[in-house]
Amino acid sequence: MLEISAENEFAIQDLLAAFEDETNAQAKYLAFAEKADAEQLHGAASLCRAAARSEHFHAARHARAMRQLGVDVQCAPRKAEVKSTLENMRNALEAEEHEIVEMYPGVLEAARKQRNQTVIRSFTWAMEAEKSHAVLYGEAVALLEAGRSDSWIEDAREFYVCPECGYTAETLKRDESCPVCRCSQERFEAVE
Numbered sequence: 001m002l003e004i005s006a007e008n009e010f011a012i013q014d015l016l017a018a019f020e021d022e023t024n025a026q027a028k029y030l031a032f033a034e035k036a037d038a039e040q041l042h043g044a045a046s047l048c049r050a051a052a053r054s055e056h057f058h059a060a061r062h063a064r065a066m067r068q069l070g071v072d073v074q075c076a077p078r079k080a081e082v083k084s085t086l087e088n089m090r091n092a093l094e095a096e097e098h099e100i101v102e103m104y105p106g107v108l109e110a111a112r113k114q115r116n117q118t119v120i121r122s123f124t125w126a127m128e129a130e131k132s133h134a135v136l137y138g139e140a141v142a143l144l145e146a147g148r149s150d151s152w153i154e155d156a157r158e159f160y161v162c163p164e165c166g167y168t169a170e171t172l173k174r175d176e177s178c179p180v181c182r183c184s185q186e187r188f189e190a191v192e
C-alpha cells in the first residue's frame, strides 16, 4: 500500500464520492430502462442503457485514478427509485445538470489546485460527457411531454458511447474523433 499524503487524501475523497455517484447513476439508469421498456418506450430505454454504459466508464476511470493513489474501491449501488418514464427522464436530466453545474466543477477546482493530471482528466471527461446526456435526456423529456409517439422515443435504437470518456451520441461519425477525449469514433460502442 502506498503512503497517502494529506493532499491525495482530499483527491481520494472526491474521487470516491464521484465513483459512488457514477455507480449509482449506472444502476438507476438500468432500472429506468427496464421501466421504459415496460411502458413500450423502447427508444427511451435505449438511451438509459447507453447512459448507464457511459456512467460505467466514468466510474471505472475514477476507480483507476484511485488505484494510482493506492486505494482499491468497490461500491454496491443503492436501489433506485423508479417512477413513470416521464418522471424518470426528468430525474435523470436533473441529476445530469447537478453533475455539470455543481458536482464536477467543485471537485475540479480542488483537483486543479493539486495539479493531479489523472484526476483532472477523469473529472473533466466525465463532466463533458454528462453534457451529452443532459442534451439527450432533455430531448426525451420534451418528446414525452409533447406526446410525440412518431419520434425515436418508442422504437429501440442505437446510441454510441465513447469507451474512454463516456461521450454519448445519437449518430456515429466513424471518420471523426470524439469531441471530448479525441479518441477515434471507430472505437465507440453501439448500445441499443
Ligand SMILES: [Fe+2]
Residues within 6 Å of the ligand: 025, 051, 054, 055, 096, 129, 130, 133
Ligand atoms: Fe450521465
Ligand SMILES: [Fe+2]
Residues within 6 Å of the ligand: 162, 163, 164, 165, 166, 167, 178, 179, 180, 181, 182, 183
Ligand atoms: Fe471520448
